[in-house]
Amino acid sequence: MSEKAQILSGAGSLGRLNGLLRKEFAQIARDPSSIAIAFLLPAMLLLIFGYGVSLDAKNVPLALVVEKPGAAAASFTASFMHSPYFRPRRFLTIEKAERAMAAREVEGIVWLRADFTRRLAAGGAPIGVIVNGVDANDARLIEGYLQQISAGWITARAEDRGMPAPMPIRVQPRVWFNPSLRSRNTLVPGLIAIIMTLSGALLTAMVIAREWERGTMEALMVTRVSIHEILLAKLIPYFTLGMGGMAASVAMAVWLFGVPLHGSLLLLAAASALFLLAALGMGLLISSFARNQFVAGQIAIIATFLPAFILSGFLFNIDSMPAPIQAITYLIAARYFVAILQTVFLAGDLWSVILPNMAALALMALLFLGAARLLARKRLD
Amino acid sequence: MRRVLALVVKELLAVLKDAKSRVVLIGPPLIQLIVFGYAATFDLNHVPFAVYDEDRSAASRDLLARFAGSPAFSERARLQSARRIARLIDAREVALVLVIDPRFSRDLFSRRPAPVELILDGRQSNTALLILGYANEIVTAFSEEWMRAHGGKEPAALLDMRARYNPPLDSRWFIVPGIVALLTQVVTLLVVALTVAREREMGTFDQLLVTPLSPFDILLGKGLPGLLIGLVEATLIILAAVWWFGVPLRGGLMPLYFGLLVFVLAVVGIGLMLSSLALTQQQALLGAFLFMVPSIILSGFATPIANMPQAVQDLTLINPMRYFLVVVRGVFLEGAGFSALLPQYWPMAAIAFFTLLAAAWLFRRRVY
Known part of the structure; x- marks a missing residue:
């Protein structure tokens, strides 16, 4: 056994993971585009959309x-x-x-x-x-x-003129959770879900494809590092970055856009963590399926942003869609996250909404991460 | 010229040779057109609602039958007590609860305004607003008929409402032409944005620069494939909009295709500019994203530009999709011609000119 191999085996699995993590963090620090995706992208998008997207016709x-x-x-x-x-x-x-x-x-x-x-x-x-x-x-x-x-x-x-009321019925609307029907209160939580879908999938979609393209994946394979460790080392740094971006978005929603936050922060954090795992899992899946950055990037855009924008129920009413399209919306993780965010922000911790949607997110996270794990087996084609 | 042609062929091959990228270019846009065409609608269908009728009279049943019979609504529950209202709304099982006051028919017959309460879920403000509009329409129709049947006087004035260009107010007529612009931009930008960056990352761009090809030749070689793919993609979507979705195409194909050409040129220019600014494919993709997402959301595709604050409205002036959306919708629905669309053509042409120029300039300057 060579000296180097001895050191590697002596360090054990935790040591190997540690080493990989240091490599990933170093890569992130060297190419600032990951940090831009995690923090700058959500902040900038939320700023523009929060002000720009409005359905309230005025003047x-x-x-x-x-x-x-x-x-x-x-x-x-x-x-x-x-x-x-x-x-x-x-x-x-x-x-x-x-x-x-x-x-x-x-x-x-x-x-x-x-x-x-x-x-x-x-x-x-x-x-x-x-x-x-x-x-x-x-x-x-x-x-x-x-x-x-x-x-x-x-x-x-x-x-x-003292005449009887011309309209025999008086309609009294009572709008719960958002009495003034301010569209920003609905759209900003929805936008957070869209933006996190985007940055979550983008963060990871290209990282494994990049290793394949550069041939470093094959180099990693000949080491003792297991595929679990490779995936974990990819997930942990980007999960941390994503949660940071999420926290920044929530702070902006509350302080900049004045969206009321009635629910608990803890619940919000738990739901965000589940959602991020699903989004990152999807990114990893795309990444290990595509194996080249061009295809990975294209799939990430086509399969994440546009469906989340149109099929998540943040802008278009899901109940009004034809049944086959409604069935498709169940496959969009953003759908569940939009429901949770709108409820936690505007209504509070209503378990009848949160539990089923959290369960769906957990299932999707499991599904995507599991599929990514299966696809990313150590093999050369 | 032959040199440029060779480059064009090589670029087309680079995109179309790989089976995965070929599938990515053709499959998803068409699937998305169909899915989004049906999904992206502001019309209400089968919105679930519940009823709490405390009056239980012939009049209240008549009013409720109109709600149940409307295609916009679908009745999910009849409540016996007010307690279940909160449960149904909280869990988002219904988006509307109709509460008919016990005094409803008494007030109706004694010519006092009879109260009907609508409880709406404000978590989705636009849906709530639309439900309110539909519900008001149903109640107004009921009121007018009731007044006529019970010898009441007609109200002093009546609104006679008509919609120009889209009489049924079908929001699909608005969204589907928008999808032409949306998907054309996405596909074109993706094809173009990575071309230069890929060669830079692989080091082959330096080789290209030392060939006799001028920056203008490279621009043509890199831009033409994107232009071709964008035009073909748009044609497919336009055909589907007309034959599949039945959106009326009232104007001529010439003003539409002229606008399309200028629009795709502008998108190619932006893509090439981003691509030549980037050092790696990841940066190029990020750049494409940072342009594409705001350009879609702030284009007027789904939410009107007029609702935006002035500063954001000014920002949309550099967004080519904003102009092309007016062109597609104008030609499709209003039958607009060249002269009416001139204010949309020239800003797109200006964007195309400047971005293509910048891209050609960047080819040579940015060598690392």
Whole structure:
């Protein structure tokens, strides 16, 4: 037995792992791009998206066409002036307003025809509304706001004249967990899940592929290091980095974006750890499957970011998707993490949500890590 | 010219020869188009809801039947007590609970506004807002019919709402053309971003630099394969959008393809620039990511640019996808032509020009 081999065997498994870990940490410290992925990427993305992604339509440019001015028309248009949702602009004819809409200068048109005042007395006076339907979601929101404003005006007018309420039903919405329906409160926790999916998979997707490509994997194989130790040595440093990035994201969500955190930090940390294990496991799996950085990188982008963005339920309602697509969403780890984050942030430690989702995350972590372990056997093709 | 052609052929081979990278280029984008085309919708279908009817009158049953009959909602539970409401909402089993007040029918007949309470889950604010809109529509329709049937007076004014360009307000018509832009950018950027970095890492880029090829030739050789692959990919997706998803294509193919060409050029330019800045493939991939993710989220693909704060809106001006989204949606839904899309074409052309120029300059300067 050579001297070197003696030292290696004498150090035992823990010593070998230690050595590998030192190598991984040294590699991370040397190429700052890993640290950038772990800290800079989440912070930067959360900053831009937290401010940039919003579904709250405000100051929507709106054309008001009043063909024949009068007291009723004036009081109707006045109710738009103070609305935070609209920035009204007056047009003299419907043709001019339509042209402005075609040029995307206004998103919608409210049109009071010449006979508006006359027909009010008989009831059923038509208020023409034309919205630009290209962005259907936005159009629906605008229609909703317009309905609110006109219903408010009609009710106030009936009250002024001592007439019975024109609408027989009064809808009272009660929104739990987020009474002001601030979209940032929903989107920021969701974004954290998306961003962590991304950095988690990116961190590990390329590391094993890089060793294969550079031939250092084969060098590692001839040592006494077991495949367990190689995988553990890859996991531990990136897990540490990922948790750091997660902590930074949560701090930003609370202090910068003012998202309330009702649940416990401990639970949040536990869920994040499980999720990171799943994400890193997926990265390792991709990495040991692809064996070259080009393919590994492509799969990481295609299989992690886009599905997490569209299928996790952070932006699009999962219940509304067709059944086969809903079945696919069960395979997306971000789906469970989004549910946990939104609940822990906005509602608190509700076990009926947290337990099943944590169990699913644990299962996925096990599945991915197990598959990565199977695929990463010591073999040469 | 022959030299450039040889380089183009070599680059195409480098991408298409490897079975794994060939599959990665063709399979996932098409699968994603289908999956995302169905998944990415802001329309509500089968949203689970529960009912707590304290009135149990003919009128309340009539109103509830309208909710149960709407394709947007699907009834999961009838509650006997208010206690289960919290359990159902907390566990996200339902997104809406309709509570009908015991005074509902009495108030209805005595012409006082009859209370109906909607309990919504605010953890998903956009869904809650949409549910509220759909529910209001159902209640309004019920109210109008009830007033007519019971000799009430019509309200003084009625909204007559129409949507231009997308009368059914189908959000798929909005999202699927967006996917053309999304996947074209992803595929093109991936093909281009690693090309220079790979050669740098392997050391073959230095060899390329000492050949008689000028930086402009290298630019053409590296850029053309990406351009070709991007155009083919986009064509496939456009065909699927029209034939599979049935999105109306109202405008001409010329303004669409002109926009596509300029857009793909801009993406190729950005990819080559990132690639020549990077020393390793990992850095190039990271760079591609750092560009791609914000450029998708801040493009107006899913959330409107108009809702962003001014500073972020200014940032989107350097994002080519922002302009191309207007082009695809404009041509598909509005039937827009060249002159209407000119304000979208020239910024993309400017981005393409500057990034390609920068890439060619970086080829020679960045030698390590």
